[in-house]
Amino acid sequence: MKVFFGIITYILLSFVVLPCAHAADLDFGAIEYVPGAGNLNAILDPADGSLSCNRPNQYTCQSFGTPGSTLITGTPGDVVSIACRNTPDIANGIRTLKIAQANIHIDNTTHDCKGLNNSVTNHTISGVQVQDTVYWGGKLKVTGGTDNLSGYFSSTQGPGGQSQRIRIIFQ
Amino acid sequence: MIAHTKNRQNTLRAKLTIFTLFVSFAMASHSLDTEVGASATFVKALSITGNSDMSFGVIQYTSNNAANEITLSPDGAISCTNNSDYICPPSGARGEVKFSGSAGFELEISCEASGAISNGSEIFQLDAAAINIGESTYNCLGTGSSAAQYTLTGDVESDALYLGSRLNIPETGISEGGEYASDYSGGDPITIRIVYQ
Numbered sequence: 001m002k003v004f005f006g007i008i009t010y011i012l013l014s015f016v017v018l019p020c021a022h023a024a025d026l027d028f029g030a031i032e033y034v035p036g037a038g039n040l041n042a043i044l045d046p047a048d049g050s051l052s053c054n055r056p057n058q059y060t061c062q063s064f065g066t067p068g069s070t071l072i073t074g075t076p077g078d079v080v081s082i083a084c085r086n087t088p089d090i091a092n093g094i095r096t097l098k099i100a101q102a103n104i105h106i107d108n109t110t111h112d113c114k115g116l117n118n119s120v121t122n123h124t125i126s127g128v129q130v131q132d133t134v135y136w137g138g139k140l141k142v143t144g145g146t147d148n149l150s151g152y153f154s155s156t157q158g159p160g161g162q163s164q165r166i167r168i169i170f171q
Numbered sequence: 172m173i174a175h176t177k178n179r180q181n182t183l184r185a186k187l188t189i190f191t192l193f194v195s196f197a198m199a200s201h202s203l204d205t206e207v208g209a210s211a212t213f214v215k216a217l218s219i220t221g222n223s224d225m226s227f228g229v230i231q232y233t234s235n236n237a238a239n240e241i242t243l244s245p246d247g248a249i250s251c252t253n254n255s256d257y258i259c260p261p262s263g264a265r266g267e268v269k270f271s272g273s274a275g276f277e278l279e280i281s282c283e284a285s286g287a288i289s290n291g292s293e294i295f296q297l298d299a300a301a302i303n304i305g306e307s308t309y310n311c312l313g314t315g316s317s318a319a320q321y322t323l324t325g326d327v328e329s330d331a332l333y334l335g336s337r338l339n340i341p342e343t344g345i346s347e348g349g350e351y352a353s354d355y356s357g358g359d360p361i362t363i364r365i366v367y368q
Contacts, residue, residue: 028211035215068207090209140211150273154210163206170201
């Protein structure tokens with residue numbers, strides 16, 4: 001009987017543990033600004049990492065940033081639902097900047113995040129890394145002038161930083 | 172014997188209950204959250220807040236002057252290799268560039284090693300250009316090769332570089348005299364490139 005329960009427990013655990021590996025953080029890269037510049041919208045496309053900024057005379061963005069990415073691992077054929085926070089923040093310890101509309105890209109489609117309780121798409125696990133990776137991007141907004149804007153902003157830089165959270169719901 | 176059997180039944184019932192709960196848990200849908208960070212780096216655009224040209228000053232020469240190498244170092248001192256045909260001033264004006272950007276960020280500085288000055292018809296070559304920044308001197312290697320790295324301090328006086336060079340008078344000497352500058356036809360200023368690393 002003990003052996004029986006041991007085997008059953010082992011089998012159940014193998015199904016219950018479905019890891020979701022974190023691959024890379026999102027990075028808008030270095031953005032140069034002219035002191036006194038107006039509001040900035042820097043949009044990072046999760047599909048290809050391309051970065052576009054308004055006000056080209058006041059802000060200089062790189063052509064590409066790095067989309068955030070998360071690899072979903074599980075049993076091929078299993079279907080998962082994906083939900084994500086729609087407004088993560090980055091901070092430099094003094095100022096906080098909003099990523100106003102986070103979005104994710106998987107299965108060749110981009111979806112706007114709607115909060116952790118609202119699934120935005122379903123995905124069938126393929127077992128192929130590139131197909132099972134969720135990429136995320138969004139619109140970084142600078143409002144309220146360029147005071148204290150210089151420096152490194154990150155979601156882990158407190159106070160004010162808040163990472164993107166992606167919820168994978170196994171059905 | 173009866174009590175022993177009852178105990179075994181209770182144990183089995185308990186195990187089955189745990190098993191049932193476990194199966195129920197495994198069958199139910201479950202979710203997994205993962206956090207992915209985000210970052211951006213903002214830097215103030217570099218701007219030139221002031222600059223001044225190099226000047227070798229007034230160099231006197233004899234009518235039978237020959238070759239000379241007149242070196243203006245980035246600290247402003249002047250030295251000549253031919254002091255018999257020429258009287259060189261002890262110091263000149265070093266070139267100066269003041270710049271401003273985001274304090275704490277590192278810059279890469281490159282500069283042309285050569286240039287030229289002219290009076291409109293006679294041209295003299297400049298070479299061996301060097302810059303002084305942060306109290307160290309670096310040889311210029313062309314705008315495609317980094318000569319120095321420098322971390323911006325945010326202090327308007329400290330965030331500056333100074334330029335020196337060598338003026339080459341050929342064996343034929345100076346024939347015309349007058350003012351020679353990189354602005355005149357045939358002249359070629361020394362370009363300095365400053366970018367964030």
